[in-house]
Amino acid sequence: MNYQDWEMLAALYTTENITKAAEQLFVSQPTLTSRIQKLEEHYDVQLIIRKRRGVTFTPEGEQLAQHAQNMIREQRMIEEKINNMKNQVTGTLRVGVSNFFALNKMPKLLRLFKQEYPHVEFQMVTGWSSAMHRLVLNNEVHLSFIKGDYPWKGKRELLYEEEICVASPWDFTWDDLPNMPRIDYHTDENMKSLVDEWWYHQYSKRPNTTIQVNQVETCKEMIVNGLGFSILANLVVRPYPELFVKPLYKPSGEPMIRKTWMYYHEDSLQLNIVHAFIRFIRGLDVKAI
Known part of the structure; x- marks a missing residue:
């Protein structure tokens, strides 16, 4: 097998779908199918079982896919070591980023870093903070930008704090909610959990939820267009002074805060690219960007 075969098997093993794997690898489905068939012929075993909505790996296929994942990981490590030996800030920085941070902060951060270190490339994965925590925990990325507190024995640095608030297109009292x-x-x-705990401490009835959306940015647009209120971190609605925004408080009287952190493993600082990026982030007021 070569590196392309490793990538193909790893993508298919992760997505369990030929269409999604082909899109991820920027190849056609027939090309991907042909490469799978050639591997099956080479090893004289069936690697996958096609189903209506995806694929399942056979035991032999699972062994080969897991081998492919290990080989990709080893290849990345040796490339990073070689780049590091050059004593230059080069190579590919792998970053996990929570959704809001990815949309509102990351493009400018990467542009500024690229201006300072033009030979650097980026691989970025976005999603919920819980997923980004798993990525950095499993060493699939060099570092992650994460909202909230998660179990962690490595290094993490606080970037900024936000109040959790109610944002509404109309003025309101707490009894109105x-x-x-x-x-x-x-x-x-x-x-x-934070929001639910606050709500049921304040009210005995369920909220009058009329709209459910996938992303906080969509939620914000719904609020701005007068369709209802929501409970979210205040950076999302800070650019909209026409909204009525009130912070939430704990029973103790403290404001409810959501923290955004940079999580990373201490040994990753041995890589010039990671060390340079973390030093670069430390020198910025990330909240103000």
């Missing part, structure tokens, strides 16, 4: 139309968005379990 249970009867007002609420807009919910999919978020990680940490944020959901």
Whole structure:
């Protein structure tokens, strides 16, 4: 097998779908199918079982796919070591980024870093903070930008804090909320637990949720267009002074805060590219960007 075969098997093993794997690898489905068939002929075993909505790996296929994942990991490590031996800031920085940070902060951060270190490339994965935590935990990325607190024995640095707030297109009192139309968005379990705990400490009835969306940015647009209120971190609605925004407080009287962190493994600082990027982030006011 060569590197392309490793990538193909790893992508297919992760997605369990030929169409998605082909899109991820920027190849056609027939090309991907042909490469799988050639591997099956080479090893004289069936590697995958096609189903209506995807594929399942045979035991032999699983062994080969896991080998492919290990080989990709080894290849990345040796490339990083060689780049590091050059004593230059070069190579590919792998970053996991929570959704809001990816949309609102990361493009400018990467542009500024690229201006300073033009020979650097980036591989970025976005998603919920819980998923980004798993990526850095499993060494699949060099570092992750994460909202909230997760179990972690490595290094992490606080970038900024946000108040959790109610944002509404209309003025309101706290007694109004249970009867007002609420807009919910999919978020990680940490944020959901914080909001639910606050709500049921304040009210005995369920919220009047009329709209549910996938992303906080979509939720914000719904609020701005007068469709209801939501509970979110205040950086999302800071650019909209026309909205009515009130922070949430814990029973102790402290404001409810959501922190954004940079998580990384200490040994990754041995890589010039990681060390340079973390030093670069430390020198910025990330919240203000």
